[in-house]
Amino acid sequence: MKEFKYTEKKDTRSGFGAGLLELGRTNENVVALCADLTGSLKMDAFEKEFPERFFQVGIAEANMMGLAAGMTIGGKIPFTGTFANFSTGRVYDQIRQSIAYSGKNVKICASHAGLTLGEDGATHQILEDVGMMKMLPHMTVINPCDFNQTKAATIAIAEHEGPVYLRFGRPAVPNFTPADQKFEIGKAVMLNEGTDVTILATGHLVWKAIEAGHKLAEKGINAEIINIHTIKPLDDEAILASVGKTKCVVTAEEHQLNGGLGDSVAQLLGRNLPTPLEMIGVNDSFGESGTPDQLMEKYGLSTDNIVAAAERVISRK
């Protein structure tokens, strides 16, 4: 099992903030909108340096999505920022009609996704956002794993013409992606080549998948670990190639099992390569208050859960 080194833990939302600031300096068409969460989204540096291109919308997310759609007319590339819950469920119809169906070049940037938002509880811990967004035609859905990858993804989506949902989070997680790694939308990142089981992870679960890989290696299991940062379009080729080799697969994500990465992988394999599959995610339940670690443990999203799922799926081969 390959070693992955990191010097510090950082939050993915700060990766977004850093990427947005860099975009401000390199692409004059990039504008940013925020619904009263500038500090939480780490958009304050952009606001300070480019006040004329920053739009404080107030607590009015529906309006923010419409504004962003309108701002594209004339060539701007709007990045909207608020929590994942208010970026999706609250404004689904606005995104559907004014952005996705209208094919607008809006980047919906969503922080505090999933259980790791922590103590605020289930009202804010959206676990359905990836499903809602991936169901929309034209929408690209990205869930990077660490600070560096989130920064690179933020920069990459500005070059992509069309609506994008970029999902990231609040907690500090190991920052192991090389800072110079180019982000390619829809291209899975092979982290560890293996032969016994494929682990497909996204977002905060990628590091846990790496931890699981080490634990599996101690048991003599050689796991292939792939970072699926883009859930739509899914890297079918990479997944089918890996699963064709290992003959079994575990998916891992901080999202409902319904509608998430595992759901997309199940569809892909069901149609092309029926294979034993285990899915790590939240099983049709809302979250609750607690620390991120406590919640990931309680809802079955821990490193040990991935290890157990891998052993289970291998036994089903």
Next chain:
Amino acid sequence: MVKLLPQINNLTIHNSAIKELTINNLTILNNVNPHNKSIEELKEIAAQVRRDIVRMVHAVNSGHPGGSLGCTDYFVSLYFRVMNYKPSPFNMDGEGEDLFFLSNGHISPVWYSVLARAGFFEVKELATFRKINSRLQGHPATEEGLEGIRVASGSLGQGLSVAVGAAQTKKLNKDNNLVYVLMGDGELGEGQVWEAAMYAAHNKVDNLIATVDRNYQQIDGGTEEVLSLGDLRAKFEAFGWHVLEADGNNFELLLPALEDAKRATGNGKPVMILMDTEMGFGVDFMMGSHKWHGVAPNDEQLEIALQQLAVQQASDY
């Protein structure tokens, strides 16, 4: 004397309009109205547009004639006299042009007819309205690239936000042209409209002329019975808008009101026209009731309507 209704779909007229622009304006930032019709001509065009509307909805036994007929004079005024734009080739970004957004997308028949007769696409395409494989969807859409449409609408309450966003992009781009948006009065029940109203005033979006089609009707009955709108002038003034009132079914009064609205732009406030119209205007049995909001005439009713909508020389598609 028989006056010919202008064959606006004729390419010669397009080309001469474009040529005129090229000769008189070296930059694209100063488009003019390509038609600039007299009031007498506007009346003829309006009658032809109303013929199109009743024929379109009759042909598919569906669609929304009431609001379309009520707003015909407004659309004809904008596209044949007031707005500065270039119908062909259509430019999504609309730089150097006034932009128009229709928020109450269900009155698509009037918009489609006016767009066709103003030269955005061929008049004969009106025959495809609401049919399979048509670009003229029941509600306006951009999906198949219908010229003149810049965002999908139909799910209500979203158009003002989009228009405000587009107006802000115009300011960023130093484009001095205006943005127009039409909403229904029943549509004001949507909270997003008031989010956008608050935002536009706060941000001094004064290159925007919004219009409310004040016909006092919505699907379930009168607006004041369903959800009373009350004193809209006082409401929008309290929100920080410059408010004008207009008679939407009388060119002699509507055109000066639209000119007043133009003069009111650039003064730090968004401009609102509360436009009184009569639903179904021009067809006596469709007037004064919400009954014809979304109902098509039968064969006999169509004949009566067409008799009432006589033009000196009809150019029905």
